[in-house]
Amino acid sequence: MSLAVTRGNTGAGARRPGRQVIIDAAVRCFYEHGYDGSSVRDITQEAGVTAAALYHYYTSKQDLLMEIITRFMANSIERTEEALRRAGPDPVARLFAAAQSHVLWNASDVASSFIVNSEIRSLDDANRERHIAQRDTLQRMFDECVQDGCDQGVFAAPWPREASRAVVVMCTFVARWYRPSGPLSPDEIAWRYGHMALSLVGASRGPQFEAPTYGGV
């Protein structure tokens, strides 16, 4: 089944050119015209493939949307896990790293990020349920991180859950305004958002990391 996408987009076939060409075309169509505004014909034309080629990999347009959303979310989760793992046990370092990573991932693919955050309405019930489970998994990693910091007295967020959600939202929606032609590199933006996330949760100290090479504050 084409929906069996593993975390980090490493599933068998996920990188086969034919399949990726179709996914890329679907992302462009959904990003520009929305799910209901894009037909299978629009997607095959954009991809330069036949309908038969598309149906070789995907059973439906719904199937394509779900793969785009599932891949993106699986990547979000995997990258956040990796950032937390590398950061070690300190809640300050963990939240800083998770926020940075989340900004970088969303800025790296603004089109898919947009689709994930605007086309949940277009998922059928079973797919929406799967998506919500992924979204909850991601949010829970941030929630635990903020709660740990509060429990250890290094964060002073009166409402840890709301603060954690606000952090995820502000990092996710960097994709709405970030453009490569802007004045700041993704690394610089991510570094600043890491600090702003700490500020939002009332961190009592900074992440004790070096500024990126652009020169710092």
Added chain:
Amino acid sequence: MSLAVTRGNTGAGARRPGRQVIIDAAVRCFYEHGYDGSSVRDITQEAGVTAAALYHYYTSKQDLLMEIITRFMANSIERTEEALRRAGPDPVARLFAAAQSHVLWNASDVASSFIVNSEIRSLDDANRERHIAQRDTLQRMFDECVQDGCDQGVFAAPWPREASRAVVVMCTFVARWYRPSGPLSPDEIAWRYGHMALSLVGASRGPQFEAPTYGGV
């Protein structure tokens, strides 16, 4: 011209039932299916009016989208201005009030908020330019507020512009998760976001306002 909507949706004709019925139907269609996924026929069917009735008020589907976006943004601007005016000169009180107001407004109409924040792609060039001017006006009010606080030494945001944008984003996108069936009232959420906005900019003190009647922190 139907696009001559005044701030705060008080323009002549803006409240005429026929017109409002069409706008409400367009909001439902665009919210559910996107702009490209909704035809004029879908909108007239949803509104229960004839195409002639729609074209009496609006020249095109584009015209309808622009009215939805322009009205919403004009309201955002007017409400932020009003919140700032009531808050007086203190930057702490001003940012608190502006963030609160922005949350309340976006939570009050999650469908229009969604359309404003996902269908900019569907505006034609002239309309997009007008929208960007409105968006910049709104952002500038927050920017000035954060910058004033930094200048007066009551905020400690190393990057006032980024912090200001993050505040607007986190307050705007409350509309993405807020549902009336949730555990917190809009007033309670807005009150918490007011505080989180102050935390994000490194405010040295609170807004010295009473908690809403739900019981506070």
